[in-house]
Amino acid sequence: MDLSDFASDNSRNIVLKSIVPQVCKDEPCCLGIDEAGRGPVLGPMVYGVSFCPVSCKERLADLGFADSKTLTEEQRDNLFSKIKQADDFIGFEVEVLSPNFISTAMLRRTKYSLNAISMDSAIGLLNLAIQQGANIKEVYVDTVGDSTKYQEKLQGLFPGLDITVTPKADAKFPIVSAASICAKVMRDQVLKSWTFKEGDDIVTGNYGSGYPADPSTKQWLLDNVDKVFGYPQFVRFSWSTTSTILESKARCVHWDDDEEDTAKGSASLFSFFAPKNADPKDKQHSFFEERHLKRVVSF
Template structure:
């Protein structure tokens, strides 16, 4: 029986892509993940994530990665679609392609029933069991494996951006380096680079600061709506 885990990386940053990944294993091989020491990607070093990435993709039954560029996120937000609903569609696409008997999802919505309805709405292939939990990447090795894949791909994409644009920080709105990079870029050019999510309110705050506004640039970006 194939069991899949689904997770994402890069939901909140103002810079770089959103990565959604799914990975499947035969149930009798799930113990391999424990043996490898797979756990939530946030608790692993970059080096260890890279090592585990290669091990996971070598022994898994199948895996799939979806990369969503900043301009694609902006287009979705511009059409009035909430980020949670968009992610539900992406998770459905992972399920439709991997076709697992059971799937475990790291829940991004505070409302499990609402998110489940959105995922199931777009399913062509319906697993026998769909489990959705908050912090599933900490509880289930199969979801931890998906989180490792997503995080590694996201970091590789960010490394490409850094090679072209220099020190951009982590890409998160709470990172002073990221804010300084964006503020300086906008101040010198009057626009933002194509690596940013223009629908994020962080950019509106930076524009306001350059025009003489006095509000804070830091904290959780309000565009990360969980409704």
């Protein structure tokens, strides 16, 4: 699938989707939801959904789907090719959630947990499938958090659907396994094509699996820590692995710009970064734009 838009700006999320086969509009369908990359400290998390007519469940199973974590990369790629070739009865969607988005969301003042991010992505993709015309009747979801509460939430949002939320759904239901394959293959492709926009000083060698316990990942994080700016956006700043290294390796910075001083006539710290005679409200610095931070105006 075309990842050029994400490659040009990997600080933002992107949704990619197949066409909806006509049979998926005409017949009742089952839909599976799963993710890849929830635990790593590096790279995006990718959510995937796959759907097909209920009448094609056995046909789907015959293609040989299994939990993507138990398969080699080559096996996953082969299965993803089968999904694309079976576009007469299988549809799919993926959302690539950038590490920048994950970090910004989890570190904002109003708590937005990884579970909430995951659920919102799953809900968004399910809504998209329905809006695209897929006749969804059954939904199978690999759970995050408490499966009972998650199922109740989904059932409340989609009362007309038969929803099953359960651990290891990717090993129990071929349609979830297909979604797992889509998510994992897309994450692998993103990692291989990642463009570091922060400069040429980044060591782009072996970063391992991206999981915090991986020695190669740990070494890559140690090799790439910047004492002032921390890490490139490839890294999830909201992970304790990252914050622990930054606390020990990076400089401690204090920003003194008290409201009391400003009220007495002192210039705001941000004014020193603006060109002369420029209105600071004209354009935000890329730091704020990349993190989707906006000014709050009181009335």
